[in-house]
Amino acid sequence: MHRLKRIVSASNQGIAHCVTCGARQQSVCGAVEEPDLDRLATIATEHHVGKGQTFIEQGQPATEFFNITAGTAKLFKLLPDGRQQIIGFAGVGHFLGLAVSQDYAFSAEAIEPLQLCRFSRAKLRGLLDDLPMLEQRLLQTACDELVTAQEQMLLLGRKTAPERVASFLIAQDHGATSCHDPVDRIALPMTRAEIADYLGLTIETISRMLSRFKADKRIATPSSHAIVILDRAWLEALAAGLN
Amino acid sequence: MHRLKRIVSASNQGIAHCVTCGARQQSVCGAVEEPDLDRLATIATEHHVGKGQTFIEQGQPATEFFNITAGTAKLFKLLPDGRQQIIGFAGVGHFLGLAVSQDYAFSAEAIEPLQLCRFSRAKLRGLLDDLPMLEQRLLQTACDELVTAQEQMLLLGRKTAPERVASFLIAQDHGATSCHDPVDRIALPMTRAEIADYLGLTIETISRMLSRFKADKRIATPSSHAIVILDRAWLEALAAGLN
DNA sequence: CGCACACTTGAACCCCCTCAACCCAAGTGG
DNA sequence: CCACTTGGGTTGAGGGGGTTCAAGTGTGCG
Numbered sequence: 001m002h003r004l005k006r007i008v009s010a011s012n013q014g015i016a017h018c019v020t021c022g023a024r025q026q027s028v029c030g031a032v033e034e035p036d037l038d039r040l041a042t043i044a045t046e047h048h049v050g051k052g053q054t055f056i057e058q059g060q061p062a063t064e065f066f067n068i069t070a071g072t073a074k075l076f077k078l079l080p081d082g083r084q085q086i087i088g089f090a091g092v093g094h095f096l097g098l099a100v101s102q103d104y105a106f107s108a109e110a111i112e113p114l115q116l117c118r119f120s121r122a123k124l125r126g127l128l129d130d131l132p133m134l135e136q137r138l139l140q141t142a143c144d145e146l147v148t149a150q151e152q153m154l155l156l157g158r159k160t161a162p163e164r165v166a167s168f169l170i171a172q173d174h175g176a177t178s179c180h181d182p183v184d185r186i187a188l189p190m191t192r193a194e195i196a197d198y199l200g201l202t203i204e205t206i207s208r209m210l211s212r213f214k215a216d217k218r219i220a221t222p223s224s225h226a227i228v229i230l231d232r233a234w235l236e237a238l239a240a241g242l243n
Numbered sequence: 244m245h246r247l248k249r250i251v252s253a254s255n256q257g258i259a260h261c262v263t264c265g266a267r268q269q270s271v272c273g274a275v276e277e278p279d280l281d282r283l284a285t286i287a288t289e290h291h292v293g294k295g296q297t298f299i300e301q302g303q304p305a306t307e308f309f310n311i312t313a314g315t316a317k318l319f320k321l322l323p324d325g326r327q328q329i330i331g332f333a334g335v336g337h338f339l340g341l342a343v344s345q346d347y348a349f350s351a352e353a354i355e356p357l358q359l360c361r362f363s364r365a366k367l368r369g370l371l372d373d374l375p376m377l378e379q380r381l382l383q384t385a386c387d388e389l390v391t392a393q394e395q396m397l398l399l400g401r402k403t404a405p406e407r408v409a410s411f412l413i414a415q416d417h418g419a420t421s422c423h424d425p426v427d428r429i430a431l432p433m434t435r436a437e438i439a440d441y442l443g444l445t446i447e448t449i450s451r452m453l454s455r456f457k458a459d460k461r462i463a464t465p466s467s468h469a470i471v472i473l474d475r476a477w478l479e480a481l482a483a484g485l486n
Numbered sequence: 487c488g489c490a491c492a493c494t495t496g497a498a499c500c501c502c503c504t505c506a507a508c509c510c511a512a513g514t515g516g
Numbered sequence: 517c518c519a520c521t522t523g524g525g526t527t528g529a530g531g532g533g534g535t536t537c538a539a540g541t542g543t544g545c546g
Contacts, residue, residue: 077397079484085397099389105395132375135382142385146342149392150349154320154328156399159441160535192493200400207494224493224543230546241322404502435525445503450526467525 017041020118020170022228029117031137039130043123047074049114056096056108063121065097067107070115072189075106076197084151086198088148089190098142112189156200159241165209167239168217173229179194184229185222245303256323257433260284264360268314269336272360274380281374286366292316292357299339306364308340309351313358315432318349319440329441331391332433340364341385345386355432399443402484407442408452410482416472435467 018041024030031237032040046069049055053068058077069092074097075087087106090096097119099105128135155164172186188195192203199206210227218235220228229235237243247404261284267273275283289312290299298309301320311333319329330349332340340362342348345404360387371378398407415429431438435446442449456462461478472478478486 077393079397079401081484083401083484086399087393087396098386099393102385103389103392129375129380132378134374135378136371139361139378139382139385142344142382142389144384146388146392147344147348149343149389150320150394152396153330153392153399154322156396157328158322161392197400203407204492204495204536205534208534211494221484228332241324241326434523446525447504447527448502451502454526 017046018044021069023092025065027067027069028095028134029067030136030140031133032131036131039127043127043128044117044119045236047116047118049110051110051113054107054109055114055116056104056106058105058107059103062097062100062102062104065095065119065121065124066092067117067119068096068114069117071110071112073108073114073195074111074190074198075108076179077106084197085200086194088145089194090153093140095138097124098138098145099142111191111194113176161199161201161205162209162212163238163241165195166235167204168195168199169227169229170232170236170239180207184232186227188225188227201203231243250259251283252380254376258453260289261287264312266310266335266359270310271362271377271380271384272310274376275374281464282370286370287362288361290359290361292353292359294353294356297350297352298357298359299347301348302346302349305340305345305347306336308362308364308367310360310362311357312360313338314353314355315480316351316357317354317433317441318351319350327440328443329437330395331388332441333435333484334485337382338381340367341381341388349354354434354437384427404442404444404448405452405455405483406439406484407444408449409478411438412470413475413479413482427475431468431470 004212018024018029018032018037021029044067049071055073056075057146070092073090073094073096076088077087078087080136087099089111090108095184096108128138150227155167159167169186172188173184190198196206198201210219211222212220213235218229220230261267261272261275261280262277264272272283278311287310292314296460298316299318313335315335316333316339318331319327321327332354333351338350371381398410402410412429415431416427431442435449439446439449453462453464456478457464461472461474463473465471
């Protein structure tokens, strides 16, 4: 992964930055308590990844794990002819390195300026042997991701285009449970192309579905990367496969 | 899960059956060695499930985990109108209970007569606290399943019907690495309907693709539940998205 | 201002689904 | 033994949902 070293710029190397890390409670690192936090900090280095840059390449040996502390990344698989399937979007607190055998099974690219923590795989393994709580937390996280992946299989295999887009909007809304706005304004960091590659559709279909929802007064679109849900019950019913 | 108790018939309760279990080395139980095997045996009970019977129901509280020791099950999710997505087939050694939060996220039904081990969730949790090797093995298994799930997302989201069927045949063949027959005879325990629900297609499309492969001399079909691969390289290329 | 890029909208096409008929093997019962 | 049923599988014809191709509309940024 010498390619990575050019892309990411390190900072805070070797400092006990985990103590003050705002993303810790949202991530697997939340399983590590004060006395052991130093050990975690010594094996983790913080890095920055610019928008559009790939920091995990499918098929490369999986020697490093990552934890996102700011920004959003897309995780995706490619077919030789360029067809792309986005496996998921990884936001703050997301741990990358679970779906890994010998090599990375997917690629990862920053869709927003990204801040992340990097662990060497071997060092993390050593830490896991001493901290069963951390391994337990990783297992829990892996199970949660499996449930999400299976839900996505249902979407990709059996749902129609409008159902997929409705499911996506509802899921994005649940993800952004930050503040309880009276209006359900959803910020979409990704482009239409990325939504399409996530839902197994095309750019045009995404655009058409959003236009249809808008015409039917189910949503409003103050800007192309912000959406307001007007008729949540109807969208949820559609996402669940009713109607 | 009182419904389960009617379906499964218990045997070998409380006996140290794990020592002689033929499926142990193929499953997560392989992580438990001789001295601790008794403890595993005391919390596990063996059961039989008849073909076509559902032993995990999506949405029910997840109080029991299972380990398959003989036969095959389908794991699936349903939409209200009956659309079904099979998220995987579980054979000998497969552990059921990873993709679980509070409730089961999917249903499971025997497609062949099934033999399985049942664990109470609470008791397994207790055992895990004492046997870090077992928890480590579970994490490894969960990661493998995640990789498989992501590959399936690529298939469902981006591959064409012929590519899906080719991918399925190649995967089934790799799964059956039992004996090195000169001919690659694949036994398919599942029906066309189940293949279709697994690949996000219809019965008719599965049938048509198999007929086409057969007409093109890529495969042979001695019976409808056995398939011989004649042109492996071509199928693999198709499955990978080339051609 | 003007270029690039993302997004939208329209029209034609095509892959796969739907619907329907048919085949075949395995029961089942008179 | 044969008539009948049942369930899985195959094959054909037609239709539709989503893609493809193409043109047009913003919109941010040098």
